Every structure is written in structure tokens, then in C-alpha cells.
Amino acid sequence: MFTAKINVLNTWYLSGETYNTTDFVRITWSARAEYKTRISKFAILQIQQSSSKEVTTLQAIVIYDSVFGNTEKIAQSIAAGLRTAHEAQCLRASSVSVAQITSADIIVMGSPTRSFRATPATHSVLESIPSAALQNKKVAAFDTRLLMTGVKGFLFRKIIDKGGYAAPIIASALESKAGALALPAEGFFVKGEEGPLVDGELERASDWGKKLA
Ligand SMILES: Cc1cc2nc3c(=O)[nH]c(=O)nc-3n(C[C@H](O)[C@H](O)[C@H](O)COP(=O)(O)O)c2cc1C
Numbered sequence: 001m002f003t004a005k006i007n008v009l010n011t012w013y014l015s016g017e018t019y020n021t022t023d024f025v026r027i028t029w030s031a032r033a034e035y036k037t038r039i040s041k042f043a044i045l046q047i048q049q050s051s052s053k054e055v056t057t058l059q060a061i062v063i064y065d066s067v068f069g070n071t072e073k074i075a076q077s078i079a080a081g082l083r084t085a086h087e088a089q090c091l092r093a094s095s096v097s098v099a100q101i102t103s104a105d106i107i108v109m110g111s112p113t114r115s116f117r118a119t120p121a122t123h124s125v126l127e128s129i130p131s132a133a134l135q136n137k138k139v140a141a142f143d144t145r146l147l148m149t150g151v152k153g154f155l156f157r158k159i160i161d162k163g164g165y166a167a168p169i170i171a172s173a174l175e176s177k178a179g180a181l182a183l184p185a186e187g188f189f190v191k192g193e194e195g196p197l198v199d200g201e202l203e204r205a206s207d208w209g210k211k212l213a
Helices: 029-038 041-050 070-082 098-102 120-128 154-163 166-176 201-212
Strands: 002-005 012-014 017-019 024-027 059-064 087-092 106-112 138-146 186-190
Touching (some): 070 087, 070 106, 070 138, 070 186, 120 166, 138 166, 138 201, 186 201
Parallel strands (some): 059 087, 106 138, 138 186
């Protein structure tokens, strides 16, 4: 598929639809032949020029686990960001199949950080992916975690921070299956164990998804 600026002198028709002189339309390569028979030489020239900017739509999958719903909201925002350029599904770890993962071009996985790691459902998805199955695929990982300023007690804050987070563990596991890490592992913040998300985190998640796209 590519996007072409149609520059014709008259309104013209394709597949029953009417296009005007300055419309941008997405057409398949085979439809281009049909255009040739219908539009002026000048318009064909325009299409040929724009054909170098071929648009490739990739399939992305965002896999998440969530206990209180915060990671689910982040996953949906990431998928929305990805959809600005690609097709993206958002699926819970407990309901995703290996075939759905290995047929995607971009695989994003996220989990709440619980006791310094990802949830059991997230780990079991990671273990189910055959080795080298993510070759030539972009991968990325995220988690949700406590905002440190909301955690009471210096010692407790130190323990949580030293213990680590789910996203780097997920990222390493995806890389160990030959995936190419597209962005560094990312954490999104909640104010307390059950949430809510810190203000602005949904927008940050959507921007992160756009960067992956
Ligand atoms: C049992 C338990 C363990 C947790 N361990 C951590 C932790 O090690 N580090 C951290 O930053 N947050 C920790 N949290 C806070 C979770 O990260 C938070 O509940 C999660 O981000 C909420 O996401 P969810 O709504 O998708 O479940 C823990 C929460 C619970 C309930």
C-alpha cells in the first residue's frame, strides 16, 4: 500500500468512489494499473513519484497482566499510540496464544511489578515462547510500579528500589528469544498499591507507543 496525492484536472471514480483533485488516497499496487487507464499522464506522474514513500502497516501486539486495572489502562494507551502507524491488538497474558505472539511484527509486554518481578502469568507467557521465535521482530517491555515519593519509610524505599522492577526482566526474556529491543524498558507509576496512576501516565504511555510505531 502507498499513499498518493491525486492531482487530476477532473473529478474521477475508482471502485465506485469519487475522488477530488487534491485527495490523498491509499491504493494497492494492483489498483495503480487501474488508475493508469483512467487518469491523465500528469496524475500518473504524481502517483509514480509518491510510490517511493511506500507505507508498511505492521501487526503489533500488546500483552499485559493487571491485578487492579492500572497496567491494563497503560497497555491500552500504548496500543492506541501504536495504532497511529500500525495495527495493534491488546491482550491479557492469560488469554494470548504463542501463535498470536509469533505472528506479530512488534511485541510489547507489560506487567505490574510485584515483589520485584513480573506476575506469574507474564512469566508463563515468556516461558512459552520458543527460543529464537522473536527473530526479526521488534520487542519492548513496560511495567507499573510504585512512585517512590508515595512510599513511607526510607528503608522500605531503598529495598523496593534495590529489588528491581518487572520491565527489565521482561525485556531480557524477550531479547533471549532473539527479539530486537526497540526502546529501553519503561516503568509507569502508580500512587499506591491499587493505584491510581500518577497524572499524565496515560499520555506518556501513548507517546511511548508512538515511539515504538
Ligand atoms: C503483593 C504486591 C507486591 C508489590 N511489589 C512491588 C514492588 O516490588 N515494587 C513496586 O514498585 N511496586 C510493587 N507493588 C505495587 C504494584 O506495582 C502495583 O500494585 C501495580 O503497579 C498496580 O498495577 P495493576 O493495577 O495493573 O495491578 C506491589 C503490589 C503488591 C500488591
